[in-house]
Amino acid sequence: MKQFRQKQQRPKKSSLVIGRIAVLEALQEAKQLDRIYIQSNLRGDVADEIQKLAYKQQIPINKVPVEKLNSFNVNDHEGVIAQLSKIRYQDLQQVIDWVVDKGQVPMFVILDGVTDVRNIGGIARTALCCGAQAIIIPDKGVGALNEDAILTSAGALELIAVCRVNSLMKAVDDLHLNGIKVLASEMTAKKSIYDCDFKEPCAIVMGGEEKGVFPGLMKICDETFKIPMKGDFESLNVGVATAMILYEAMKQRG
Template identity: 35%
Template sequence: MDNTGYIEGRNPVMEALKAGRDIEKIFIEEGNKSGSIIKIKQIAKDRGIVTQYVHKNKLQSMADTQSHQGVIALVSSHSYKNLEDILKIAKEREEDPFIIILDEIKDPHNLGSIMRTAECVGAHGIIIPKRRSVGLTATVGKTSAGAIEYMPVVKVPNIASIIDVLKEKGIWIYGADMSGEENYYNTNLTGPIGVVIGSEGSGMSRLVKEKCDVLVRIPMKGNVSSLNASVAGSIIMYDVLRQRGMKK
């Protein structure tokens, strides 16, 4: 693997898959459907890893060597945790769980910024989906300003399903949405809480929105109709911190 977070070549990618390495996505040269590529695609499918066919020029521009053999894997800069790891941190701190749930955040700078704020406000962890979401890439790590070393990130197959799990554990889910029933600062954000932040363009998916216990909005007075996902998330996260401080 080079410094950009890529593994190049059929055998290296195959071994990384067999070893259970955290892989964000596998890029395959268009038209390349030989035996070993078929095996790579099958293992990736079984593990829920996205594969994408790209033009050979695209693959070549990504490659650090001349021996990528038509396949390159984008690997995680850091390992992922599981939900129990997050809940354990909250228990050890003797605090109510405070979890950030991201619904299809694709911009690595947004994820890094959200991670940085989450660490600053004392959140216990972040949950992201396996598909249609940026993972723990080098860019995310750099943008997080070191927070990636301290903030646990859990990658799950389905955000709506993990919300159900959190609810069963007594955690209330608050979604940031322009159609919210009440302003975030008028909402009780204390107690066990999960804050959902939607994607940069379309916000939360319909199903995720329906799963939220409460939808909260950030009031807007200007001509621009929405905030950057990381900015919106920061505003609400800091109000959680404010309200928790007031409770003490």
């Protein structure tokens, strides 16, 4: 069956930082940026400094042809455009400390390769309603948390903590060091969701619909589990699957 994707709207000009010096100053002022688009063949000290600061601040950089930059319909971009973020990203360790200090049991959602912003928005909405305290995303390979994502989340993305990390593998290590078990949803797993203990500190890994969870990430998870299904259908939508898992976790937590 042919799948149709909703065409993403061009970002509003008010949400863009345009030009090398403007983007560099935004980085130096530690403004919240969703990502930076740099012309693939751009060279020079300013371009190098932009990339250095972006890496340090865990802001994704997309190296793109000039045609992509021109598609933003702005003048004098000088090979660099940044998109302002509507989300204030949080440090993972600080979020863990905050949750524990409040006397809560951590329950986080890790998104690996989930690119559809509507799915991300729906997951954030469900996560907030089910008592999850944070969503963890990588700085690359995930849908942009733009206006469409926030609209789909009904504002939940502005209320739940969002931690953007440059490595999900490193994030899992940090979770383990804090005594948080990491469980991955995998349709071929032998263990059922109903046999998992979600009452303990945990983080749930959800993979994209096309590739699932990255094998290397799956390998370092503590457990894998599946959602039992009748019939011979391939799988559930990632947003629906996440909702089913989080409601089971909420049920267990009483």
